[in-house]
Amino acid sequence: MQQLYPEPGPVDQPTLIDLYAPPPEPAVRVNFVASLDGAGTLDGRSAGLSGPQDKRVFGILRMHCDALLVGAGTVRDEGYRALRLDEDRRRWRLEHGLSEYPTLVIVSGRADLDPAQPALADAPVRPIVVTTATADTDALPADIIRAGDEHVDLTAAVRQLRERGFAQILSEGGPTLFGYLTARGLVDELCLTVAPLLAGPGAGRITAGPPHDTPEHLTLRHALLADGQLLLRYGR
CATH class of the missing domain: 3.40.430.10 (Dihydrofolate Reductase, subunit A)
Structure with a gap:
């Protein structure tokens, strides 16, 4: 695994754990995987978009949360x-x-x-x-x-x-819950894995539910590359 941003270089397990350390204040963090063309699932489940490195981060995020x-x-x-x-x-x-x-x-x-x-x-x-x-x-x-x-x-x-x-709440979805958390302004961080796949039409996005008026801007905290997957962390 390599870090692309903000400081390029290899990432070992202790560094990866530190990279996903939660913020000091209470936060709601959301974790999702999506295809290159925006699909949140393959055949109705997210597992088809995941991979070993995504699962590695998945486990670390669970390890950090309350x-x-x-x-x-x-x-x-x-x-x-x-x-x-x-x-x-x-x-x-x-x-x-x-x-x-x-x-x-x-x-x-x-x-x-x-x-x-x-x-x-x-x-x-x-x-x-x-x-x-x-x-x-x-x-x-x-x-x-x-x-x-x-x-x-x-x-x-x-x-x-x-x-x-x-204090530290991790959400793994689904899309409707993510949509409502966003609409209520409760999402402090998004950890998103982008899988190198084109899923094609049909699958839903990682967010669903009623539209809300004000898009939220998040800042990129880090970008990692592993097995062709981009592992991104965004925060307020």
Whole structure:
């Protein structure tokens, strides 16, 4: 892996971990992979766009976060398993004052989740489900955050997560959740892998949902190159 910007040169594992260190202040970071022509998935899943180096960064981002925020559709479509880390990453977290595992936070307006889904049933720490005031959550093996009446209020949800001590929040999507986070001005960083593929028409983008009036400008923090993939980090 090579760094292209801001300082060209080779990147080893310790350097890569430092390059993806979260900002000192609480932040919401979003991680996605996309094709050259803007597709967010191949055959309905993001795995076809990924690769070993993207997965390497994927693991480092999870290692750095306090909470992993994902939409219920992404949990189902991507076949999420329990949020577990390998021994080295757990040791690193403990050595750096973090809990052994990050907490999985699933956003679902109707809370229509399968209690037996591995991301819930096999979680090493009790997950959190963010939902609305009236959703039925009795069967879910999770703590519940209620934010909003008919629709999830993500601003209120992030505030409640902060109150629980989750300063660094990582979101892996899906596109609708990313779109709403953007619309609410909650995205502080985007880590984007650009895969060297032309997916062709049909696949959706990495963001979805209703349009919002004001585009947000982000600044490039670094650019890495590995196996033909560009790994980019942007921030406010």
